Amino acid sequence: MTDRPLKIAYLCDITPLDTNLYSGGNARMYQALQRHGGEVTILSNSWHMAEPLRRLMHVLPEALNLRMRWRLHLLLGRLIARGVRRELAQGDFDVLFCAYSIQSMAGVGRLGAVVSAFTTDATPTTYKQSQVGQSFGSYLSASRYLDPWIARQEKRVLNDLDLILSPTHWLRDGIENTFAIADERVQIIPWGANIDPVATCEDINPLRSGAPVELLFVGRDWHSKGGPLALAVLAGLQTQDLPAHLTIIGCAPEGVEAGADIKIYPQLDKSKPDDMAIFEIAFKHAHFLINPSFESFGFAFCEASAYGLPSLAFRVGGVPVKDRVNGHALPLGSSADNFVAVISDYVANPVTHTALRKTARTEYETHLNWDAWGRAVMDQLRSRVADKR
Template identity: 30%
Template sequence: MKIAFATHYDILNRHTWHRKMIGHCGTNYYKALALAKQCESLEYIGPLKENYSPIYKYIFKTKNRWHKHFTKQVYQPWAEKIVNQSYASQIYQKLLDINPHIVLCPDINLASYLECKQPVIVWTDSSYAGLMNFYPDQTNLCKDTLEQLIAMDKLTYDKCSYAIFSSDWAAQKVIDIYQVDPSKVKVIPSGANVECNRTLEDIKEIVDARPSNQCKLLFLGVDWYRKGGDIALEVASELQKTGLNVELTIVGCQPFQNDSYPYFVVNPGFINKSTEEGLNKINKLIAESHFIIVPSRAEAYGNVFCEANSFGVPCISTNVGGIPTIIKDTLNGKVFSLNASISDYCNYIYNIFLTYSEYKKLALSSFNEYQNRLNWTVATQTAKELFMDLI
């Protein structure tokens, strides 16, 4: 089986990944590496160029200024039809040379205007409709952008053989909003975006190395508010007041000015996962932590939770978006409702940590969830079975 894997950027060159897109690019990178082991040949298509008249760039800039200063709405030039028709044309030309059995697009816009003889599969975290008025940067969109995103959603789900999503939430959104045939909508949880050859014995050693006299919490996220950084900070502060020795490490953002953060907070700021040094730093921080706490207000999926489980670290988050597909209460952490009180979080952490033998059981169970459900080998094996049905 030969698969063409299309991205608008160079998926194999981490240095070309934009800071805001590192998580998304990383997901597609690890997905591609795992797929390559499952199929006869994986052919990469990308990077793609902006092959359209320069006049359109002027038009896009003018539209952007208009909406920014007059309508006060968000305009997204990448959603313009001409941009994505250009991408589709380039992909089509590559397909003539590659002649694959299947075309896989991890981004909806790449499939929307693509016409080819091969079955087209989209494998992503969410539809555009699922993100609208959910993510802050997908709120208050202008009419043009709204119409273009919805049009791309519809075109893609009409033509694709399968629409694969990482969560039950995303899959159900597509069925509910667009009345897509449920038989073509599939759920395959994404894996951890880490290289992992750890065994259960390795995890036991990692868990045993964590201090039992200090509860180490880790917040990972570039977007402080959307990821619930303020909630994580409140939880750590209240736990400290109960007498529990707590350390909260904040990675990805710097919410405090002039280093004026509380004494129990460690804030190394943004660490670039696209470098080996940065990846090693983050992996070390995860391995040393007792819990990942990322109580997101909006989240399409959350690969960080899978990564945490790969180190035997339980996860604490919210019952929103795709998170409940990953985190199963009593197995690899706990999800709370968006209106849960700080004391709800604190009681859970306090009770688990003070019964440290129960914490260790939860940590090992978290690794078991990673091994059985939340890794790219399992995900791509499941996908391969779907792909084989098409050819």
């Protein structure tokens, strides 16, 4: 296995220099590969000979652009891939690493001595066929007629890859069940928190009997992230004469007003020191992150673990919450009363909450950070490069 820096070509439909899109995960991956032994070159996200069509897509309303662009990219994959291969030939690369956009690998095929690696939290087909995808329905109802063709294109891409890096068992199982791919090329390496490393968990607010239970909700979409249920849990605690507060970060839900027991921060930019300070105080002050959402991953749960904050979620998709390790993942269909019961048990015995905080922090230090991801991924890449030499 080589110890020299690997020459990595980084491919995505959006530049990893944008720290906001893909919830920041694209940028964090790029940075982690650089830190842990890669000479990383960002390939163009141009469609090369078909570039005028990509630019035309960006003229469309955002909802149509997001849904049509990747499908058209798949359709034109072989044409676009010629440009990708030309860029690879100019760089003498060891690895082609693609993040998120499986369509960017369409038509690229097998690369001989170059290792091809891909990571995402869901492919279009595994997502659409899952409980997560089915819970949201389809914006373009006619798109279902393309589903069999899209699945064939995904399978072709995945079969050509040397390494498939899944952040979750959920995606690994989805790939196996959907595409019958279940070999050592599929490796599970969790993603990390999309914040700079949190050195310690000092100055946290301990849970105490009789003191308010501090709930934290984080998400741009109030409904898809489980906001109404979080609000019902707040009411349920108060009904049981347990004082409780809810802090909402990321949205200003209609019909929900800030007051004595609810704080609302509609938008925080973590790249701005003042906003990041508010974010950090909220996570340190909270006793539970409550995001009962349908997700293929969920960076907020990693960020909660970074602060030793237990998470309450549904057991669905790839949500990185382990029962009694960094929180509780309740069965789908669990009611507000079920979540209230979990919280009440900790209020009655705060020492167990302190223990849960510690194991949540350990989960972050061991798995849910980008340095752990970077080290594990580079080990896999070095091994695959050595096998091809």
